Amino acid sequence: MDQLILGRPDSRHEGQAASGQLRKLDIRLPTETGRADYHLRTGEQRVAINGWVGQRIRLHSSGQIHCVECGRATRKSFGQGHCYPCFTSLAHCDLCMMRPETCHYFQGTCRDPAWGERHCFRPHTVYLANASGLKVGITRGTNMPTRWLDQGAIQALPILDVDTRQQSGMVETLFKSHVSDRTNWRAMLKGEVEPLDLLAERDRLLTELAPGLAALRRRFGEEAIQTVDDVAPLAIDYPVLEWPRKIVSLNFDKTPSIEGTLLGLKGQYLILDTGVINLRKFAGYQVSASAEAA
Structure with a gap:
């Protein structure tokens, strides 16, 4: 203990x-x-x-x-x-962990298929956060708010629940055409971060990206990507x-x-x-x- x-x-x-x-x-x-x-x-x-x-x-x-x-x-x-040796052999160290849209499980080349089935084929959440400005990210539903705390975010808001990690990566890629997926750690540490209206940003992005989200839903099913609309933004000190x-x-x-x-x-x-x-x-x-x- x-x-x-x-x-x-x-x-x-x-x-x-x-x-x-x-x-x-x-x-x-x-x-x-x-x-x-x-x-x-x-x-x-x-x-x-x-x-x-x-x-x-x-x-x-x-x-x-x-x-x-x-x-x-x-x-x-x-x-x-x-x-x-662990870095080059373990599934959780593979590049697809950083870029989940590149998942290669279905190509038969996953480093550890059993691990992938336990960790990647489970619901993930797409979120907006404010650590050094507006950013998009993904995480397992069980990893909130830890993910945001690790990033130094002062605000966070879940916006979409997605069936698998790969699919959430595809959604994140869609969002990255409009918003960053990175944190400027220097700005984060200087405290130069102004609060944002995350609800307004969510509504704006969902409207702008509606055609792309509709295409992903046609591909994976309507239930695979669901909007989270009953959660308030989280403020962190x-x-x-x-x-x-x-x-x-x-x-x-x-x-x-x-x-x-x-x-x-x-x-x-x-x-x-x-x-x-x-x-x-x-x-x-x-x-x-x-x-x-x-």
Whole structure:
């Protein structure tokens, strides 16, 4: 069972530390606050770190990297924590995960057909989000709001439920002719994001793309792509004391020891007064972390 260490900003928790194999930040959204709740995961530990904001923190990478899938030691991490053999053989590391419209299951070349049947042939949701401006994306219905939290979105709205991952990728491709599918991470971290009327944007896009959606429904069936019209936009707040004026990207490969005052948490990033670091990028690294009152 994971060990839970509370991270409150008072003297009782000065010098608290955690160490182990790093995984992506665990981010949740308590309904009573609407503010993202962060936990740092290292080995068997889950450390509550919202309370670290405003404190001096130190992160150190030992230089050891182990694959998050098979555990073997690797000199370089691929695809957010995998060794090269896993990266080139596992279905969830295939290119079609990034571009689901290129799914090749029906060509008989899926890396793991059984895995594909469990994960890709299940309902997906097409959504609009606002992380650095309007964007479109897809996710499994069970992965909301985690997907939006990982992206640092301040708003999100499901707009279409689609039968399979491949079909959702085709819908997303249709939307990409009118709206981006990417987040400008620098703008996201600077807090330069104005709220949008996602309901109005949804209605505009569904009207403009009606012919293309109708063609996809004729191809896959009317029930394969259904409009979500009974959900309100979700607003998300993040624990940030101060936005950086200039983005300096920190990297364990270049700087094994990283120190600074933690100014905020957004997406998978720690925002320090010395720079920002995307912890998801370094999944599998052996890392120690500590915090003390500034």
